[in-house]
Amino acid sequence: MANTSDNTRPELIHDDPDLIRALGLDWTPEQTQDYLSGIKVFKVKRLAEDQVKPTPGVFWAEDEKAKEDWSQNWDGIPLAEDRDKRKGKEGQKLSPEDVRKIEVVGRDVFPYILKRGDAALFYDEDSGDLVFARLPNTVKNKEILAAITDVCKKTARERRGNRRDDPGHMALGGITAGRQGAVTNTISRSHLRETRHTDIEKARIHFEESSMASIVWNIITRRMPPEVKQDFDDGMAEKNLRRMDGGVAGDEFPHTETGGNTYVCALTTISTADPATGGNFFNAQYGILSLAEEDTITVWRVGDNHGTSLYHLIPRQNTGVAFFISANLKEEKEHSEPKYTLGQILNTKRPDPPVFSARRKRIAEHVSAWYLYEEPVAKTDQDFADAADITKPAGGEELGPDGATFAENELLDTSGQALGELWENCKEVDSTGEDPVRGAAASGIKRWVEDFSSDREISEEDVKGVKRSRV
Template identity: 25%
Template sequence: MPYQLLSSEEVLERGITLPPDIPSHIHLKVIAISRLASPYPPPNLHMVENETILNLWEEHMDKVPLSDARLKKKEIQLMDMNRLQYDVQEGENIIFVDDKTNETVLVVVQNLMNDPKIVAVMNGVCIDQLNKTSLLMRLDDAGRMASVGYTSGQHSTGQLLWGKSLKEKNNAEQAYKISCIFAHSWQNALNVLPQDVYDGVVKEYEVTKLGPPSGSISVNYERHIHNEKNLNKYCVSHTTARSHPPEFGGNFYNAAYGIRVPGRIDQLVAWAGSDYHGTSLANVDLVDPKPSFHQSGLAFLLSNRLVDSHKKTERKRKAGVLDNKDFFDPAEGPDSVAFNNKEEIRPKPRAVLPIRKPIKDRGADKVYSKQRIETFHLPADHPYKRWTKKQMIAELDTRNENGKPLIFNSSKKNVGMMYLLLKNDGDEVSVTYADPPRAESGSKSIAGTKDETEEGEYDAADDDWKEEEEDD
């Protein structure tokens, strides 16, 4: 048998620690389950549970282009339910552990809040947040997902700040509401989650009392079978609304162990992000602004870029260029409490999956900022001429610590590092920019490629310094 229901004695023998403060209305059982030799459902496929949903989505996938033409559309496959090892039934609350390592692989807790009115309010706040959000995540997946809480910012200028994706300028009240429901959900989750699920958050991030600093909210969101590496080992989701039974799709799958978790309202699910997992496509009208199928909720996720963005933020703070304006202005404050007398905020009519237009061709002559050629004008003989990149980065870090602040990007070439050091020394240096050379009509040669750099100049497009020096 691929799984085994463990008794209390077997749980103790295996060294499995159960949550100490489990609510009286929740009865947890522990199941040891074997990892599949190969994941099922298979990775990189969209899964559907019946022919009706299959026909609906196949037609839609053929018509709708992806947001990025470089991406490839995922295929759709019909589920074979006989290949699953376990299907979580109504009323079951289970901690799944690996039968060999005894590590937690999946947690399913139904009726977490045990209060329909609170769940309705939480769902209303989630939907209201999505309606007011201008930036969405994972545009090629079905449904809508938006990040909330602290974000790592743009890749080019990362900075650890509270996400500002709302359309309104004064969004302190909305942020206060969304923070409240995340905190309330996390505090209830701590009562039912095994210690190893949230242990990394306690030891590494020290945010357990207040809840993880970032997460996401979604409505009718489905994604193909995939795995991911986050800052936290385990992802935790809480479903705040579900309108239809499992036959309509939108069910969660742990493909590494062949487990299906049908979507249910007020259901908590925790899983290891490194294990293959995904959500099946739902039987939903894809462009109806008021679809009858509705499933929404929140999830606790920590991006891998948060640590790097935190380091960049500290560098900017030391350099005195950090935009450290408080997101919550104490003088303003929220206009009202997070939970008012309304049991639910009605969502605005919005389509489940937008019809996207093909990507506009920018033309062959389009020049992007990263393609522009930098020419650094430096003294002919300077003290950093033979320094390695590692030496220069160490020197820049030392200057930051010693009160000579400057901002630098460690991905720059050697000549860029020299430019920063000399500029910080007070030497006369400069940099000019030029468009990349273009091929002449009817010729394979590149026009304007002759090196016209005068003595004492370094051209970033023709860097003299060898890459081996960077590894010294």
């Protein structure tokens, strides 16, 4: 039974000035500009549609193994829906083969390849507009990254979708536009609808997610060129929104989107696998390939062809959070008052994420076991190799942490992404009304850091009752 009493006041956790300073949350615009002045700048030409590679609408594999892995994985699995609006005309019946086309294209089609550790800003040489940014090593705190990752992981388990065929994980967070044909702004619930959580427990879940998003948003905006933040501010103001829409994440073919603003901002918190095994983000419109790396901020424009390469089906963790404003969101004429006080929410224990059985033979069930069933995951790829008694490296010039090579094995794939796309709401729970990094974000992140240290070992209790799903 959830404790919603106002009699017990929540423990007050004061702002940690050292933490705020370490994360750069107190940066002035001048400090942001000084930081950006040290980043390499490229002027790039926008490619014509017939020059874009990989081919829009087709999944991209960097090698034959990735194509073979996914061809076998998809074999015999029907589409989640009879039609796929991302391809073909409205209502057109598409076969699984039509939707799941895979082409193998070498990296040499990209004039710009950003490796781990590379930082760069790309501007269109004609318009002068920012089109892509990659900023690695921004948080620099493994405990903070682990805390953010934990919330993302829970979001993926509670908000996962089983009606998409992308070989990634779809997780919705924040405000969505609801069902097509019945558009209304509402908090994303997804599988939360199917749980027995009380309303106050769901409010606690939303509170954790929005607090996590708030701290990430403040980290990102302290490092971004001012036009990116202005773009989000304008998009939010136009619709009079307090938070932002959720969306999709995964390994996508090259595609574009129509959004309520121009840019998408993302922070990758964990990326354990060798980039030679796929899962790398690209901007095909400007020929930019960005190899997967943890603790890295990425910014791109929704209208440019972009996507992620198919990955080898080996155990990996690839997690983060992204921000995007949906074009489908309606303008909010007024904001309703919160149903619960901050004290009620903080005095309510966050319920454990639900565990759902594999009711369908869906792609997401197979590739996201770590998120859905809390599969124990080794800390390094060498641990994976040791567990499988495999010593053959996967190849490629990229090395893992401390120079360790990565190895392939046939273990159940545990990848998946929880890019819960959320919006800062720190101001609405900040009693001071002064600084958006105060209040919920400062206290919430400190709570998570205490509970989820990156050095925490997996215990027998952690894996008790774990379910495996092999489809």
